[in-house]
Amino acid sequence: MTEPLIFEISSPGRVGASLPDLDVPEAEIPAEWVRDDLPLPEVAEVDVARHYVRLSQMNYAVDVGFYPLGSCTMKYNPKINEVATRLPGFAMVHPLQDPDTVQGAMALMYELQRYLAEIAGFAAVSLQPAAGAHGELTGVLIMRKYQQERGEAQRTKILVPDSAHGTNPASTAMSGLQVVEIPSDERGNVDLEALKAYLDDTVVGLMLTNPNTLGLFDEHLLEVTRLVHEAGGLVYADGANFNAILGICKPGEMGFDVMHYNLHKTFSTPHGGGGPGSGPVGVREDLAAYLPGPIVDRVVGEDGPGYVWKMPEHSIGRVKSFWGNFGVMVRAYTYIRMLGAEGLRATAENAVINANYLQARLKGTYPVPYGDRTCMHEFVAQGEIEGAPDVRALDICKRLMDYGFHPPTMYFPLIVHEALMIEPTETESRDTLDAFADAMLKIAEEARTNPELLHEAPHSTPVRRLDEVRAARHPVLRYRSRA
Numbered sequence: 001m002t003e004p005l006i007f008e009i010s011s012p013g014r015v016g017a018s019l020p021d022l023d024v025p026e027a028e029i030p031a032e033w034v035r036d037d038l039p040l041p042e043v044a045e046v047d048v049a050r051h052y053v054r055l056s057q058m059n060y061a062v063d064v065g066f067y068p069l070g071s072c073t074m075k076y077n078p079k080i081n082e083v084a085t086r087l088p089g090f091a092m093v094h095p096l097q098d099p100d101t102v103q104g105a106m107a108l109m110y111e112l113q114r115y116l117a118e119i120a121g122f123a124a125v126s127l128q129p130a131a132g133a134h135g136e137l138t139g140v141l142i143m144r145k146y147q148q149e150r151g152e153a154q155r156t157k158i159l160v161p162d163s164a165h166g167t168n169p170a171s172t173a174m175s176g177l178q179v180v181e182i183p184s185d186e187r188g189n190v191d192l193e194a195l196k197a198y199l200d201d202t203v204v205g206l207m208l209t210n211p212n213t214l215g216l217f218d219e220h221l222l223e224v225t226r227l228v229h230e231a232g233g234l235v236y237a238d239g240a241n242f243n244a245i246l247g248i249c250k251p252g253e254m255g256f257d258v259m260h261y262n263l264h265k266t267f268s269t270p271h272g273g274g275g276p277g278s279g280p281v282g283v284r285e286d287l288a289a290y291l292p293g294p295i296v297d298r299v300v301g302e303d304g305p306g307y308v309w310k311m312p313e314h315s316i317g318r319v320k321s322f323w324g325n326f327g328v329m330v331r332a333y334t335y336i337r338m339l340g341a342e343g344l345r346a347t348a349e350n351a352v353i354n355a356n357y358l359q360a361r362l363k364g365t366y367p368v369p370y371g372d373r374t375c376m377h378e379f380v381a382q383g384e385i386e387g388a389p390d391v392r393a394l395d396i397c398k399r400l401m402d403y404g405f406h407p408p409t410m411y412f413p414l415i416v417h418e419a420l421m422i423e424p425t426e427t428e429s430r431d432t433l434d435a436f437a438d439a440m441l442k443i444a445e446e447a448r449t450n451p452e453l454l455h456e457a458p459h460s461t462p463v464r465r466l467d468e469v470r471a472a473r474h475p476v477l478r479y480r481s482r483a
């Protein structure tokens, strides 16, 4: 820490609020309700403002600088989204209100369901799941219920490639099904021979991220989905990487039967601080009846069109209290309406160009295992620099912080040694990409000439290198006074 952050700023008698004189009779409060052992801070308004602004300055955010955190799609979030979300008709509604009084909010949800279905090529969408991982669980439950009702309860396995995000096996396991890992081939695709070997009548289906977590579009995708269908299985798309193909191709037309969307990634919501997300699930026609509900339906009555809550006929049930994370839906809806069809396509095109530009600038210095292929919206390099044997991906990431950049995702996907997964997103200018590439090249030079500089990085941040294992194993989640 450059300067210790002072939390104890309370000073007896200092106040931050001025209340008017009492103009009603003083109430009697039962003595047992009154506590005087509560050490509330006594501070002025200026103390509070400075305290929180100071804390915010110790943090890094997408509104501060470049945030190439692979897989997470940390794009800039347009501020118009926030304006829309704060409109009183959206911000002030209560989930228990009578549907007649929230028709505008329901119209937005209905249209968002239709837009998402159209963009990805599905017949129907449920907005209930709260995030991508939750969408995965939902999708797997849909696939299983569909097959059970067709008398195929013996199907108990989900195939998951070895490049998959950790949530894929986790959500599958949570659904009670068995995870079977399948290898990738030497070009980063699903290994077709391995896939064939696993496909039989015990397989519920395949869960596939495309483009995958190596940033590669599977070159045999249509063959993969055909093989799974021939074996009576279903194909689930982890849609976290949808940003790469928006407006260009539709998963629903490539053989995917179910997909989740990460609204907070692809459709721009500030995320990463543990705030709300949204992971709607889209399905093909004959799976629509299994979606979790309630979903919004449009009906035309005597007084014209209106919106009602509807539970799909064979629904797996509710997966979320009330109606899902509505604020995230308003942001996604605004984002889609602001961009339109052409804007969405340009989003994907620019995301892909930006990633290829960075890959081209870095791959002579940082090995890129599948670097002979054109990447999609991200690529995976390796933190293994020639002439710097002691330097690891971790050191490079820590040193990047000194240059004012958020580090890329590291050590994922697991199949790449010392992985640095870089996703610039479409919202970055060429200047920013160049500044980042320059910093990465400079760090490689430092790694050769002065590795200690990297081992001890970061040097300029409010806190230096943390014991991350201890932080994860023994988190301190409550403020404790040092006094």
Ligand SMILES: *Cc1c(COP(=O)(O)O)cnc(C)c1O
Binding pocket: 071, 072, 131, 132, 133, 134, 165, 167, 168, 209, 213, 238, 240, 241, 262, 277, 279
């Ligand atoms: C982010 C991500 C997920 C999980 O999504 P959450 O919204 O964080 O739950 C799953 N798969 C991939 C590839 C991801 O990048």
